[in-house]
Amino acid sequence: MDPCDERRYIRKRKQVAYERTEPTELIRLLGLPASVTLPDIENYTAKVLLAFGKDDYQSDAFWMACEKLHFECNLARNKDAVIEAFQTKNHDIVVIDYRNPKFIDGEGICKALRNLKSTQFTVIVAVVKRSAIEKEDSNIEPMLNMGFNRVLMETSCLSQCINELLQLYKSDVEPRVQLATAQAVYLALDKSSDVVHITDHNLNLQYLNKTSERFLGYNIKEVKDKPLLDANSVDNKELMVQQLQRGREWEGLISWKRKSGEPLLLSGRVIPAAIPGRSPSHYIFIHESPYMSHDKRLSTSAHLSKNPDLPKTQNNRKGSLDMKSISSDGLRRQSIAKLHNLSIEAPITKVISLITSVQESASPEVIQTLDKVVDILRTTELYSPQLKDDKGKTGDPITSDLMGALLSSGSTVTPITRRSSSDSGSVPRIGLSRTTYKTHNISLQMKELLDTSLLWDFDIFQLEDISGKRPLVYLGMNLMSHFDVSSSLGIEEMILYNWLTIIELNYNAKNSYHTSTHAADVMQATAGFLERERLKQILDPLDEAICLIAAAAHDVDHPGKSSAFLSNSNHELAILYNDLCVLESHHAALAFKLTMSDDRVNIFKSLERDVYKAVRQSVIDMILATEMTRHFEHLAKFVNVFSIKKDDDSPDGGRSSPDTLNWTAPENIALIKRMLIKCADVSNPTRPVQMCVEWAIRIAEEYFNQTDEEKANNLPVVMPLFDRATCSIPKSQIGFMDFIINDMFEAWEEIIGFPQLVVNMKCNYEYWKQLDEMGIQKIQDVILMQHRTPM
Numbered sequence: 082m083d084p085c086d087e088r089r090y091i092r093k094r095k096q097v098a099y100e101r102t103e104p105t106e107l108i109r110l111l112g113l114p115a116s117v118t119l120p121d122i123e124n125y126t127a128k129v130l131l132a133f134g135k136d137d138y139q140s141d142a143f144w145m146a147c148e149k150l151h152f153e154c155n156l157a158r159n160k161d162a163v164i165e166a167f168q169t170k171n172h173d174i175v176v177i178d179y180r181n182p183k184f185i186d187g188e189g190i191c192k193a194l195r196n197l198k199s200t201q202f203t204v205i206v207a208v209v210k211r212s213a214i215e216k217e218d219s220n221i222e223p224m225l226n227m228g229f230n231r232v233l234m235e236t237s238c239l240s241q242c243i244n245e246l247l248q249l250y251k252s253d254v255e256p257r258v259q260l261a262t263a264q265a266v267y268l269a270l271d272k273s274s275d276v277v278h279i280t281d282h283n284l285n286l287q288y289l290n291k292t293s294e295r296f297l298g299y300n301i302k303e304v305k306d307k308p309l310l311d312a313n314s315v316d317n318k319e320l321m322v323q324q325l326q327r328g329r330e331w332e333g334l335i336s337w338k339r340k341s342g343e344p345l346l347l348s349g350r351v352i353p354a355a356i357p358g359r360s361p362s363h364y365i366f367i368h369e370s371p372y373m374s375h376d377k378r379l380s381t382s383a384h385l386s387k388n389p390d391l392p393k394t395q396n397n398r399k400g401s402l403d404m405k406s407i408s409s410d411g412l413r414r415q416s417i418a419k420l421h422n423l424s425i426e427a428p429i430t431k432v433i434s435l436i437t438s439v440q441e442s443a444s445p446e447v448i449q450t451l452d453k454v455v456d457i458l459r460t461t462e463l464y465s466p467q468l469k470d471d472k473g474k475t476g477d478p479i480t481s482d483l484m485g486a487l488l489s490s491g492s493t494v495t496p497i498t499r500r501s502s503s504d505s506g507s508v509p510r511i512g513l514s515r516t517t518y519k520t521h522n523i524s525l526q527m528k529e530l531l532d533t534s535l536l537w538d539f540d541i542f543q544l545e546d547i548s549g550k551r552p553l554v555y556l557g558m559n560l561m562s563h564f565d566v567s568s569s570l571g572i573e574e575m576i577l578y579n580w581l582t583i584i585e586l587n588y589n590a591k592n593s594y595h596t597s598t599h600a601a602d603v604m605q606a607t608a609g610f611l612e613r614e615r616l617k618q619i620l621d622p623l624d625e626a627i628c629l630i631a632a633a634a635h636d637v638d639h640p641g642k643s644s645a646f647l648s649n650s651n652h653e654l655a656i657l658y659n660d661l662c663v664l665e666s667h668h669a670a671l672a673f674k675l676t677m678s679d680d681r682v683n684i685f686k687s688l689e690r691d692v693y694k695a696v697r698q699s700v701i702d703m704i705l706a707t708e709m710t711r712h713f714e715h716l717a718k719f720v721n722v723f724s725i726k727k728d729d730d731s732p733d734g735g736r737s738s739p740d741t742l743n744w745t746a747p748e749n750i751a752l753i754k755r756m757l758i759k760c761a762d763v764s765n766p767t768r769p770v771q772m773c774v775e776w777a778i779r780i781a782e783e784y785f786n787q788t789d790e791e792k793a794n795n796l797p798v799v800m801p802l803f804d805r806a807t808c809s810i811p812k813s814q815i816g817f818m819d820f821i822i823n824d825m826f827e828a829w830e831e832i833i834g835f836p837q838l839v840v841n842m843k844c845n846y847e848y849w850k851q852l853d854e855m856g857i858q859k860i861q862d863v864i865l866m867q868h869r870t871p872m
């Protein structure tokens with residue numbers, strides 16, 4: 082459709098349900114180049130006021146354009162209404178209909194608005210008739226002088242109105258917002274009780290605040306562009322300048338001369354201001370207010386006791402002293418001093434001290450980079466995942482959706498009714514067996530299949546079929562027996578069988594992905610990893626048992642919805658766990674609740690108290706490690722500790738571990754077990770392609786169901802792009818592998834030596850890329866292609 086032919090569409094808009102258009106989609110709809118970025122409407126919503134005496138295509142087009150851009154829009158019919166609306170909302174843009182004074186007095190409105198002080202930062206636009214502008218002798222200057230910023234020719238074209246508003250936003254509103262912010266900053270500086278001076282890079286004064294004016298007696302006109310400091314102002318001025326030029330802050334005493342000639346010594350700091358990568362262009366001098374820092378000055382300066390004027394100055398200002406903040410500040414300083422006196426030092430403090438000492442002799446660029454490093458190290462969120470800006474902004478939206486949902490636990494509260502979970506209720510009853518578990522009860526087909534249970538291409542879906550959807554018990558018994566778990570725990574095999582049965586019964590068969598087949602698959606991957614020589618050397622039989630148990634139970638009673646969904650729907654589990662690690666906490670708690678519910682399922686009953694404690698702690702730790710919001714934290718810790726040095730001369734073909742690393746230290750074993758279960762949990766993209774595809778379909782189906790339910794119940798949609806009508810399965814898989822899988826499996830493979838993982842992973846990645854290039858998106862089409870793909 083010709084975008085300018087949208088007039089009919091606009092006229093009909095009141096009957097059409099309005100659909101929110103995402104900015105990126107809008108760019109596509111409008112056919113704008115991908116490089117165009119829409120205003121940061123997440124953070125700032127522009128406010129537009131339409132001054133139109135009556136509705137017509139023009140007011141409709143602007144109204145619609147505002148909706149598309151997510152700008153707030155108001156309409157006023159006459160001068161009084163415009164002034165009233167403006168005084169309430171202080172709009173960024175006012176569009177005035179200037180076509181016919183019969184309907185609305187455009188000139189009067191513009192003048193009245195400009196008479197208000199608050200329109201200083203407002204863009205006023207006049208919409209004029211085509212003929213008014215197309216005339217050869219047309220002259221808009223009088224209108225500009227009247228107070229309009231822009232004169233637009235009438236148009237019924239929606240995209241033209243959108244473009245106009247966008248341009249106004251970019252060229253006028255944004256800079257004005259920034260200007261207003263800058264004014265606010267100046268105001269803050271003027272109101273600050275600190276003495277503030279700003280100089281250029283030659284230390285010539287550019288700005289001083291009101292407190293400085295009061296204390297030193299100069300106003301800016303008298304001293305602008307004059308040197309701020311004289312030779313005696315600072316003890317070692319050269320050193321200070323050197324440090325500032327290198328981009329480093331300086332702290333110390335500066336001796337000032339008041340206009341009246343009296344000296345004034347102030348302690349403070351000087352901060353270089355620079356565009357990143359450049360040398361400083363300005364220096365900011367901040368001195369604690371002479372009245373606020375009186376005590377400190379007295380104690381730091383011998384000069385001061387000789388200066389009788391200061392206490393007088395302080396007395397003059399006494400009314401403005403904030404005694405509470407002074408005393409609490411004093412207390413804070415005392416406690417910091419106490420802390421410094423204690424003989425404790427956190428490793429991070431040592432690291433920061435080392436970096437700071439390196440900065441002493443570094444170049445300005447290195448100093449700036451190290452400053453950033455120190456800033457990052459000072460946060461408490463060192464391992465919290467943050468999507469890199471470029472990926473977050475320009476990456477595939479499905480990937481952003483998926484990563485947003487996996488890596489954050491955002492929630493909004495709206496009630497729904499689902500009740501489930503045996504967490505707070507009673508444990509389901511099952512037919513517990515007291516007889517001996519007999520392996521010979523299984524069919525020949527099952528036996529043949531289970532003979533391959535340790536192979537990476539083990540067919541879990543065939544097991545799902547032939548076990549009547551009870552793969553966990555069959556495979557579980559096979560693997561537990563292989564690793565002799567009953568001996569490690571000192572129990573009969575029958576208890577293991579009962580335990581696997583009760584755990585399997587508590588997986589929800591109705592889910593499409595999080596069923597006991599997924600648990601069995603994770604257990605199978607776990608066994609595959611435990612079989613690697615490297616891990617055999619590190620983990621003992623009890624560790625192996627812990628890994629298999631954690632894998633079997635890690636998603637028990639998964640509702641097929643994410644933790645965010647549970648939080649958003651006020652689910653009892655979210656309430657119970659305060660929206661924190663909701664699902665994983667539930668899986669771990671329920672696993673133990675079920676285990677402890679009856680002696681016949683209690684696989685831990687023979688363990689000594691302290692061994693049980695350690696086993697319990699480790700199983701919980703592993704299950705909690707499957708929580709995806711901490712994915713990057715776990716991965717970063719693992720890579721930091723186990724980063725492998727490539728050494729081609731080493732006897733094991735280039736694989737060598739850091740010499741000093743104690744692989745079997747408890748904290749390192751814990752890291753390995755966490756990474757093991759994490760990799761097993763999301764190992765599906767490293768399986769043979771047919772299985773990889775089946776898992777992708779199952780997880781997508783589960784996500785789609787969640788989106789359906791969120792929409793049906795009017796809940797926040799956690800992953801809006803996982804909508805069965807529009808989602809691209811290949812794109813979601815490419816994104817998942819790019820962000821979560823590829824790096825983690827490369828690192829894991831390096832440690833455990835399992836090339837098949839990475840080979841499969843790369844093949845599958847290529848497969849999804851091919852499907853994507855072929856334009857395949859929907860589940861049905863992926864299934865069709867799957868049937869064509871050879872095993």
Ligand SMILES: Nc1ncnc2c1ncn2[C@@H]1O[C@@H]2COP(=O)(O)O[C@H]2[C@H]1O
Binds near residue numbers: 636776777
């Ligand atoms: N193939 C996949 N594609 C997209 N997401 C996946 C895939 N496999 C696993 N996941 C997600 O990764 C999560 C790992 O923890 P959960 O099993 O709780 O839930 C899992 C899914 O949300």
